[in-house]
Amino acid sequence: VNTAGLLAAAAALLTVEALGALAFAGLAGPRRFPLALRLGASFALGLLVLALGLFFAALAGIRPQSWLALPLAALLAPFAALRARATPVPSALPAAPPEPRWSALDLALAAGIALFLAWALAGALLEPLAEWDVLAIWGLKARALLAEPLRIAPQLHAPELAYSHFDYPLLWPLAMSWIWAWCGEIDLTAVKLLGPAVLAAIAAALYGLVRERASRTVALLASFVACSLPMLVAQSVRLLADLPLGLFFLLTLGFLARARASDDPGALRLAAAAGGGLAWCKNEGLALLFAAALCLALPGLTPPRAARPRWLAARRFAAAAGLLAAPWLLFRLGLDSDYGSGGGFSLRLAVAQASRLVDLVSAAPRYLLAYDDWLFFWPVVALALLVAGRRDSGLRWLAAAVQAPLALYAIALVGNRWQLGDLLENVFSRLLVHFAPAECLLLALAVARSQAKN
Amino acid sequence: MSVHRLGAALLVCGLVLQAGGAFIAASGTLGHLQRLLALPELERGALAASEPDDPWARAGQVRLRAELAGRSLAPAASAAAWRFFAGSPPPPPGARVYLAIPLSVLYYDAQFFWLPAEIAVAPAPSRIVDDASLKRAAAAFRPRSDADLAAAGFDYVLTARGARLELRRVGGEPR
Numbered sequence: 001v002n003t004a005g006l007l008a009a010a011a012a013l014l015t016v017e018a019l020g021a022l023a024f025a026g027l028a029g030p031r032r033f034p035l036a037l038r039l040g041a042s043f044a045l046g047l048l049v050l051a052l053g054l055f056f057a058a059l060a061g062i063r064p065q066s067w068l069a070l071p072l073a074a075l076l077a078p079f080a081a082l083r084a085r086a087t088p089v090p091s092a093l094p095a096a097p098p099e100p101r102w103s104a105l106d107l108a109l110a111a112g113i114a115l116f117l118a119w120a121l122a123g124a125l126l127e128p129l130a131e132w133d134v135l136a137i138w139g140l141k142a143r144a145l146l147a148e149p150l151r152i153a154p155q156l157h158a159p160e161l162a163y164s165h166f167d168y169p170l171l172w173p174l175a176m177s178w179i180w181a182w183c184g185e186i187d188l189t190a191v192k193l194l195g196p197a198v199l200a201a202i203a204a205a206l207y208g209l210v211r212e213r214a215s216r217t218v219a220l221l222a223s224f225v226a227c228s229l230p231m232l233v234a235q236s237v238r239l240l241a242d243l244p245l246g247l248f249f250l251l252t253l254g255f256l257a258r259a260r261a262s263d264d265p266g267a268l269r270l271a272a273a274a275g276g277g278l279a280w281c282k283n284e285g286l287a288l289l290f291a292a293a294l295c296l297a298l299p300g301l302t303p304p305r306a307a308r309p310r311w312l313a314a315r316r317f318a319a320a321a322g323l324l325a326a327p328w329l330l331f332r333l334g335l336d337s338d339y340g341s342g343g344g345f346s347l348r349l350a351v352a353q354a355s356r357l358v359d360l361v362s363a364a365p366r367y368l369l370a371y372d373d374w375l376f377f378w379p380v381v382a383l384a385l386l387v388a389g390r391r392d393s394g395l396r397w398l399a400a401a402v403q404a405p406l407a408l409y410a411i412a413l414v415g416n417r418w419q420l421g422d423l424l425e426n427v428f429s430r431l432l433v434h435f436a437p438a439e440c441l442l443l444a445l446a447v448a449r450s451q452a453k454n
Numbered sequence: 455m456s457v458h459r460l461g462a463a464l465l466v467c468g469l470v471l472q473a474g475g476a477f478i479a480a481s482g483t484l485g486h487l488q489r490l491l492a493l494p495e496l497e498r499g500a501l502a503a504s505e506p507d508d509p510w511a512r513a514g515q516v517r518l519r520a521e522l523a524g525r526s527l528a529p530a531a532s533a534a535a536w537r538f539f540a541g542s543p544p545p546p547p548g549a550r551v552y553l554a555i556p557l558s559v560l561y562y563d564a565q566f567f568w569l570p571a572e573i574a575v576a577p578a579p580s581r582i583v584d585d586a587s588l589k590r591a592a593a594a595f596r597p598r599s600d601a602d603l604a605a606a607g608f609d610y611v612l613t614a615r616g617a618r619l620e621l622r623r624v625g626g627e628p629r
Contacts, residue, residue, distance in 0.1 A: 112473070119480055123510060126490040130502035130536050131511065136562035143569045159581040160574060160591075161565065163558070188499065188540065221469065228476035234513030370516050375475035380468035387461035421517075429514025447469070450462045 009190035012182035020046025026079030029266030037208020043201035058150035109220035123237035141173035167337035195236035214448035222444030276324025350415025384446035503536035556592035
């Protein structure tokens with residue numbers, strides 16, 4: 001193992017966290033957020049800041065280089081300083097009961113979280129980058145971005161590289177190229193630190209989001225379930241881009257739920273930033289973003305008296321997230337998004353192949369109930385919703401917002417050119433990764449609710 | 455017992471099963487971690503590149519796992535490809551390399567590992583989206599000798615000698 005490479009990669013990840021912390025401070029406003037949530041969300045925001053910064057730098061002809069952290073920090077620092085001058089006020093959510101002592105179960109869950117994160121880290125560092133999807137798509141783009149400025153990089157246009165999906169967003173490749181820029185070489189092991197870092201950010205963000213509303217035990221349970229899911233551990237070891245998308249979706253819905261419950265404009269700004277990250281992470285992120293905005297505005301999910309503020313909040317959320325996503329979406333217009341026989345979605349095909357929906361629904365249990373990937377996760381989530389979801393409007397909203405994109409995903413799968421069986425084998429479980437962290441949040445809040453009823 | 459209490463009890467049971475299952479599943483990958491620990495980096499990468507050999511690479515692929523269950527497996531082509539590309543010096547930047555074996559696993563790996571060299575299966579650029587389109591593009595160009603490759607502007611050729619991959623200069627010896 002190249003120790004210098006690992007240290008450089010660790011330093012690169014610390015700059016991601018630091019940039020994200022500045023962005024968090026600038027967006028959050030005076031309300032307090034739990035430390036774990038700040039840490040987890042800061043990592044995601046750091047990835048977004050980096051993607052935006054490196055994207056504009058690359059358009060200007062500057063390739064990813066470590067010194068770019070300084071101008072990015074200088075841009076964010078005044079906003080963070082401005083917010084820091086405001087007097088902090090407590091969270092607007094009803095405070096969770098104080099628990100000065102850690103129970104034996106708390107300690108066991110915390111040890112379990114540490115163990116599974118260490119497991120993912122060991123796997124990631126023992127296996128150099130070898131996942132063909134990552135090499136052929138995200139890794140190729142990362143190398144190309146390091147080699148040449150974005151506006152002329154032939155790897156984003158050359159027909160002989162069409163398999164690398166030109167229109168896939170650049171957050172993940174830019175994060176990889178950031179690590180390699182710090183390493184000074186293409187280090188296939190050091191770059192793998194990114195995967196466990198995202199899993200750790202999910203664990204921290206989940207703990208913070210749940211702890212605001214529930215006991216420490218339930219918050220630890222949510223984190224433990226997320227980072228012990230075999231599919232999530234595998235994704236972090238293999239460095240696939242579905243896991244950061246899951247992180248952004250968790251944060252988008254977590255902050256939106258907070259904004260709905262407390263009318264906290266800081267939470268709405270943070271949700272919008274995480275929503276912008278969705279679009280920068282994967283194309284499916286657009287569906288997740290659209291569904292989140294829709295659920296925020298949908299009258300059936302909103303108490304009648306609160307309809308107008310919610311509609312305004314939905315507009316603000318969509319506008320701010322859209323503004324962050326716009327640079328990539330505009331750039332994407334100039335890219336070839338026709339995958340030919342290699343896949344891709346068409347609405348006309350979705351109509352023509354509507355009967356595939358039946359096959360999709362009948363094949364879904366095979367993947368949802370795959371013990372090797374998910375253990376009992378999806379049945380447990382379903383049970384939790386049945387037990388606690390019916391009477392709690394906040395929980396009902398979150399459940400709707402988490403599940404709503406499934407309809408859009410189903411349409412995309414039905415309207416794809418690939419043979420359905422092969423398509424599902426390749427993507428179904430990966431798509432579930434987008435939802436799993438948010439489902440953990442839902443599960444934990446449902447458990448807390450069912451505890452409260454007892 | 456009310457329906458709600460029954461549901462809550464079932465939920466607790468489900469969570470206990472989930473937590474216990476997580477440890478059992480992790481212990482299933484312990485053997486793989488131990489195997490990795492005993493190997494040098496090049497072999498660890500080759501193992502990671504081979505879906506049949508790597509439990510994390512098979513994650514989410516329910517059909518593949520069912521097909522592989524209980525079978526003894528030959529090493530995957532992707533493992534040999536990864537070992538070759540990660541372990542061999544790349545061609546010089548800007549070199550044009552003719553890929554004599556039109557397999558997507560080689561093509562994708564070569565594009566990643568050898569960037570900024572130019573890798574192609576034919577002199578004229580064509581749209582490559584998958585294995586089939588790669589083979590179609592390759593079928594349009596049938597060089598009979600190194601002279602044909604040189605005339606088409608290729609500097610290097612990636613070919614196979616027996617089971618071993620080999621990069622050689624057009625008209626020259628292997629590197």
